[in-house]
Amino acid sequence: MGTGGKGYKPPALQLEKLLALGLDQRTAENALVNSKVTANLAAVIAEAGISWCDKSVGNLLYAVATKYPNNALVHRPALIDYIVSMKIKNPAQLDAALSFLTNVGPDPLDTGKFEEACGVGVVVSIEEIHSTVTKVLHENMEAILEQRYHINVGNLCGQVRKRHPWGDAKATKEEIEKRLAEILGPKTEADNVKPVKTKKGKPAKSEEKKVAVATVAPPSEDLNPYSHFPEPAENNKVHTEIFFSDGNIWRAHNTKEILEKHLMATGGKVTTRFPPEPNGYLHIGHAKAMFIDFGLAKERNGYCYLRFDDTNPEAEKKEYIDHIQEIVHWLGWEPYKVTYTSDYFQALYEHAVELIQKGLAYVDHQIKEGRENNLDSPWRDRPIEESLKLFEDMRRGLIAEGAATLRMKQDMQNDTRNMYDLIAYRVKFTPHPHAGDKWCIYPSYDYAHCMVDSFENITHSLCTLEFDVRRPSYYWVLVALGLYQPYVWEYSRLNISHNIMSKRKLNRLVTEKWVDGWDDPRLLTLAGLRRRGVSAATINSFIRGMGITRCDNSLIPFERLEYHIREELNKTASRAMVVLHPLKVVITNLEDGKVIDLDGKKWPDAPADEASSYYKVPFSRTVYIEKTDFRLEDPKDYYGLAPGKSALLRYAFPIKCTEVIHGDNPDDIGEIRAEYDPSKTSKPKGVLHWVAEPAPGVEPLKVEIRLFEKLFLSENPAGLEDKEPEGTAWLRDLNPHSKEVVKGAYAVPSLAAAVVGNKFQFERLGYFAVDTDSTPEKLVFNRTVTLRDSYGKAGGPR
RNA sequence: GGUUUCGUAGUGUAGUGGUUAGCACUCCAGACUUUGAAUCUGGCGACCUGGGUUCGAAUCCCUGCGAGACCUCCA
Numbered sequence: 089m090g091t092g093g094k095g096y097k098p099p100a101l102q103l104e105k106l107l108a109l110g111l112d113q114r115t116a117e118n119a120l121v122n123s124k125v126t127a128n129l130a131a132v133i134a135e136a137g138i139s140w141c142d143k144s145v146g147n148l149l150y151a152v153a154t155k156y157p158n159n160a161l162v163h164r165p166a167l168i169d170y171i172v173s174m175k176i177k178n179p180a181q182l183d184a185a186l187s188f189l190t191n192v193g194p195d196p197l198d199t200g201k202f203e204e205a206c207g208v209g210v211v212v213s214i215e216e217i218h219s220t221v222t223k224v225l226h227e228n229m230e231a232i233l234e235q236r237y238h239i240n241v242g243n244l245c246g247q248v249r250k251r252h253p254w255g256d257a258k259a260t261k262e263e264i265e266k267r268l269a270e271i272l273g274p275k276t277e278a279d280n281v282k283p284v285k286t287k288k289g290k291p292a293k294s295e296e297k298k299v300a301v302a303t304v305a306p307p308s309e310d311l312n313p314y315s316h317f318p319e320p321a322e323n324n325k326v327h328t329e330i331f332f333s334d335g336n337i338w339r340a341h342n343t344k345e346i347l348e349k350h351l352m353a354t355g356g357k358v359t360t361r362f363p364p365e366p367n368g369y370l371h372i373g374h375a376k377a378m379f380i381d382f383g384l385a386k387e388r389n390g391y392c393y394l395r396f397d398d399t400n401p402e403a404e405k406k407e408y409i410d411h412i413q414e415i416v417h418w419l420g421w422e423p424y425k426v427t428y429t430s431d432y433f434q435a436l437y438e439h440a441v442e443l444i445q446k447g448l449a450y451v452d453h454q455i456k457e458g459r460e461n462n463l464d465s466p467w468r469d470r471p472i473e474e475s476l477k478l479f480e481d482m483r484r485g486l487i488a489e490g491a492a493t494l495r496m497k498q499d500m501q502n503d504t505r506n507m508y509d510l511i512a513y514r515v516k517f518t519p520h521p522h523a524g525d526k527w528c529i530y531p532s533y534d535y536a537h538c539m540v541d542s543f544e545n546i547t548h549s550l551c552t553l554e555f556d557v558r559r560p561s562y563y564w565v566l567v568a569l570g571l572y573q574p575y576v577w578e579y580s581r582l583n584i585s586h587n588i589m590s591k592r593k594l595n596r597l598v599t600e601k602w603v604d605g606w607d608d609p610r611l612l613t614l615a616g617l618r619r620r621g622v623s624a625a626t627i628n629s630f631i632r633g634m635g636i637t638r639c640d641n642s643l644i645p646f647e648r649l650e651y652h653i654r655e656e657l658n659k660t661a662s663r664a665m666v667v668l669h670p671l672k673v674v675i676t677n678l679e680d681g682k683v684i685d686l687d688g689k690k691w692p693d694a695p696a697d698e699a700s701s702y703y704k705v706p707f708s709r710t711v712y713i714e715k716t717d718f719r720l721e722d723p724k725d726y727y728g729l730a731p732g733k734s735a736l737l738r739y740a741f742p743i744k745c746t747e748v749i750h751g752d753n754p755d756d757i758g759e760i761r762a763e764y765d766p767s768k769t770s771k772p773k774g775v776l777h778w779v780a781e782p783a784p785g786v787e788p789l790k791v792e793i794r795l796f797e798k799l800f801l802s803e804n805p806a807g808l809e810d811k812e813p814e815g816t817a818w819l820r821d822l823n824p825h826s827k828e829v830v831k832g833a834y835a836v837p838s839l840a841a842a843v844v845g846n847k848f849q850f851e852r853l854g855y856f857a858v859d860t861d862s863t864p865e866k867l868v869f870n871r872t873v874t875l876r877d878s879y880g881k882a883g884g885p886r
Numbered sequence: 887g888g889u890u891u892c893g894u895a896g897u898g899u900a901g902u903g904g905u906u907a908g909c910a911c912u913c914c915a916g917a918c919u920u921u922g923a924a925u926c927u928g929g930c931g932a933c934c935u936g937g938g939u940u941c942g943a944a945u946c947c948c949u950g951c952g953a954g955a956c957c958u959c960c961a
Contacts, residue, residue, distance in 0.1 A: 114937045118949040125948070147939060154947050179940065242904025242942060261941045283906050311900075311909080365961050400960060456958075493959055504889055505957055514959040533961050554956055557890060580892085581955085591961090633910065635899050639892055641954040648898075651911060658924060692924065727922065736920055768920095775920050851921045879922045 101130045109133070110143030111150055119150070128153040135165045136172050145171060148182050157190040159326040159339055163197050170208065181206045181254065193326070193341075207254035217255050220248050221263045225271070236272050237279040241265065313636050314384045320356055320547040323347055323575050330560045330567070333501035340563035342573050350545055350572045358390030359547045362416070362423075363537070366396050366521065367403035368591040369606040369613045370415050372627060372649075373552075373582040379631040380550050380579060382421040393544055394423035398430045399536050401520040409521065411606075415614045419624045429531075429540050430523040436531050436539060437483070439569055440494060440512055444475045448568050449512060451478035452495045464500050465509065482515055485528045489515045496535065498564060506557045507564070510534045538562040542571040549574040552581045553640050580640040582631075586798035587612050587646065588806050588818060602822060603799075609859075609870050610799045610826050620796070621847050621857025621872030622649075626656045643804055653873045657847060657855040662690040665705065665738065665777045666835045666850040666869075668793060670712035672759035673778075675743065681784045683708045688739045688836070703838040707740050711780040712788065712834050714852075718760060720748070727774030729760075735774040738851060742770045777851045779834040788834040791867045794859065795828040835867070842867055849875075 106116035106129065119125045132153045133139075141149070148171045156164055167185055170176040176185055184206040189197075203209065224247045225232065232239050241264060248260045272279075324347050330338040342350070362381040364374060385392035394416055398404050413426065443449035451474070454465045479494055481487050494513035502508065512535035519525045538561075541549045556578045566573045583589065588597075589612060597603045597611070606613055609620035617627065630652040634644065665688065687702040694701035713729065722730035729735040734744040747761035779788045800821045802808060808817035842848070846858045854874040861868045 112938055115939090115948065118937070119947090121949065151939070151947070179946090183946085238906085240904065240906095244904090245941075246904055256941090258941045316902095363961090367961080397961065403960080490959070506889085511959055516959085530959095532959075537961080553891065553954090555961090557956055578891085633898075637892085637899075639898090639954090641892065641952095642898075645897070645912095648911070654923090663921080689920095692919095692921080725922095738920060740920090742920095771920090774922085777921075849921085849923085852923075853921095875921075875923050877922065 101126050108140045109146030111146050135168045159193040160189040163189055175208045210254045212252045212255035217260055220251050224248050314387045328559045328563055332499050338567055340567050346572050354545050358385055358388035359545055360385045361393040361395045361546050363395045363397040366408035369615055372612045373589050375627050376582045376631050378421055391424035394426045396428045398428055399531050401518045404521050406521045428522050429536055432540050448497050451475045452493050462501050482529050506561050534561050538565050541574045546574040549576045553578045579636050583643045585643050585646050585803045586800050610796050620870050626652050650873045661847045661849045661855050663851055664836050664839050664848045666833055667712045667714055667779045668830050668833050669715040670834050671715045673711050674761050675709050675764050676761050677763045678709045680709055686739050706780055706782045708780045711778050713776050713778045717776050734770055734772040735776050736772050737778045738775050741765055742772050782837050789840055791833050791835045793830040793833045793869050795871045797826045799826050
């Protein structure tokens with residue numbers, strides 16, 4: 089299993105040996121289950137040269153076995169000496185020692201500095217502790233007297249420990265508790281009452297509230313999603329350990345010289361890259377990547393490249409390159425430079441030759457079958473000259489596609505598949521959208537990505553978690569060629585419910601016309617979201633709200649995105665009225681031919697005394713309301729119109745239904761008659777949106793409205809069980825009602841001026857954006873999102 | 887199956903050994919309301935399990951359990 093390949097000898101370590109070190113029975117048993125820990129323990133015991141010791145020493149040795157930094161293994165025996173000889177005798181000292189050694193790494197150990205760092209030989213007398221406790225209590229006296237026994241003793245201990253890192257912590261705490269008892273006397277009733285949880289900074293009075301709101305203004309500032317990324321100058325730690333089946337281990341890290349050269353080139357600035365392959369349209373998952381790559385660079389005042397990772401010309405197109413540049417800009421990001429992996433093809437080629445010359449790559453002719461058994465390729469050890477010649481033949485187009493590849497000579501017997509002599513170059517007689525037909529050999533991701541990161545002096549190479557397993561290979565290439573190594577960190581992919589995100593599946597939906605193109609508003613492509621009416625700011629705030637983590641087992645509910653959409657559109661979208669399914673209402677007590685000009689408010693809180701806050705709404709004898717706002721029955725929780733019932737027309741008058749005119753079918757309601765209340769004395773609960781004939785006999789503005797539902801029925805269509813190899817379960821899960829086109833909607837006259845990109849709230853219906861299909865004759869609106877609806881929840885029937 | 891990552895309110899997260907475990911959404915209750923909207927007030931609600939280390943563990947170490955991802959001449 090695991091250990092064999094990593095160069096550990098299976099240790100003959102028995103439980104008794106561990107118990108002899110004073111370890112807890114369960115701890116010892118648990119340790120023996122873990123082969124890596126067992127091996128380390130065996131090595132530590134051997135280095136210590138003891139078979140029995142005190143419990144405290146044993147625990148320290150156990151901590152060394154489990155926590156020792158692997159970049160400083162050469163110093164482990166020295167550390168163990170300190171422990172066995174009791175110069176390092178408690179966990180605090182050991183922690184200091186381990187962090188010191190992590191920084192030293194394989195470099196020579198400065199004993200003096202080391203001993204100082206972990207307090208070797210330092211003795212803190214009990215008197216010193218007592219006197220420091222006195223000082224600390226004195227400094228905190230005000231709080232102590234106020235909070236009495238609710239004071240945070242741990243915090244006080246911490247203050248003492250800061251001044252005496254190597255003092256006896258137990259004695260400190262006992263002393264503090266003793267002194268508190270002296271100061272405060274016996275506990276009162278109040279001291280024993282558990283403190284009641286209150287929201288912090290809760291001002292009781294509303295007057296104080298306004299002040300508080302003003303001062304607590306920037307709480308979002310302290311939540312910086314990029315704070316955990318290291319500084320470029322810190323990039324000298326071991327990135328990863330590359331284990332080989334022969335027991336060899338490479339600990340990939342930058343040497344001082346390489347790091348200095350890198351820092352010189354970048355001026356020490358953070359440099360990132362957003363590296364999409366131009367083989368499709370970008371989706372909201374890429375928005376997360378951009379938020380991280382461009383966002384980090386922006387936050388640290390650094391650079392972010394937009395790099396087209398165009399190593400495989402087969403699916404790549406100029407169309408995608410153009411779209412990606414455009415949509416990156418739309419999302420609000422400005423690349424430092426736009427580059428292409430294909431721009432580096434020459435340099436990559438030369439490094440490949442170098443790799444062959446070093447005996448670290450070879451031309452191979454194996455196909456997939458035959459590589460299953462971890463066996464070396466029969467061509468693995470062919471002469472270097474032969475590989476050089478064949479590689480040259482590949483480059484010159486003398487070798488057929490599939491007949492040869494260049495493989496990196498990594499480790500075919502490795503525990504992990506990601507070191508199985510990965511392909512560096514393959515032959516493809518496909519013209520390249522950016523490089524043209526100059527090349528017929530193309531580098532692989534594994535070979536090219538790390539190197540181009542290095543060429544571009546990327547400080548933080550950030551990608552999604554599925555790339556985590558390729559770390560060894562990433563660094564293998566850079567170590568093999570002696571190149572600068574970026575810091576790599578992976579984050580979780582974004583999954584959103586009731587939709588799919590993989591480019592392959594998106595491509596299929598588009599090319600097989602399950603949807604209306606890459607920018608179909610039901611898709612989570614950035615183009616689709618934009619067309620639907622979602623702004624760049626909304627997308628970015630949605631991403632920011634989720635955070636950047638390595639938790640990869642979550643499916644974000646689509647409703648979460650809807651929340652952010654509403655949050656913004658509520659502030660930015662002006663209001664208007666549209667009736668989706670019109671029902672004619674004749675106002676019988678309004679004289680025929682009369683048109684009353686009313687004012688609708690563009691925003692609920694727009695200033696009342698400004699003309700720009702309003703739009704004109706004509707009210708006439710023929711008005712239209714929503715069909716669903718009229719019912720023959722009138723249950724208690726229903727606010728709409730019904731026979732004999734009143735409802736308020738928004739911005740206009742209350743109307744009362746006086747008569748129902750049925751159509752041919754008795755169930756049909758052809759139109760209704762109503763009387764309006766010009767005095768507005770009645771106060772009906774229900775408020776309806778409406779559109780009236782702008783002039784007698786003139787039909788209102790007719791518009792097309794497109795309504796959208798979830799694209800898929802299941803929460804996670806991509807995760808659907810699938811027996812067939814070509815997997816179509818997700819296609820069968822497509823929601824047949826995901827799109828509804830309403831052709832005969834009526835709109836208020838002011839909407840005639842709307843142009844593509846405009847966004848509105850149609851009152852009581854939701855937020856809508858003017859679609860690109862609009863023509864001068866006919867406006868088309870997409871519903872971006874409905875309004876939040878608590879009908880049936882709070883205040884409604886349950 | 888192998889490799890690997892991740893487990894903090896219902897959801898997404900903050901948390902670098904000492905906090906009354908913070909925030910946002912959801913949910914519940916109320917106020918206001920010419921959008922069953924918005925806004926405002928209040929409330930419910932969490933450290934996966936077991937051990938160890940420590941004066942002190944959500945935090946460090948190990949076990950178990952659970953969930954996800956990857957195993958291409960794709961990136």
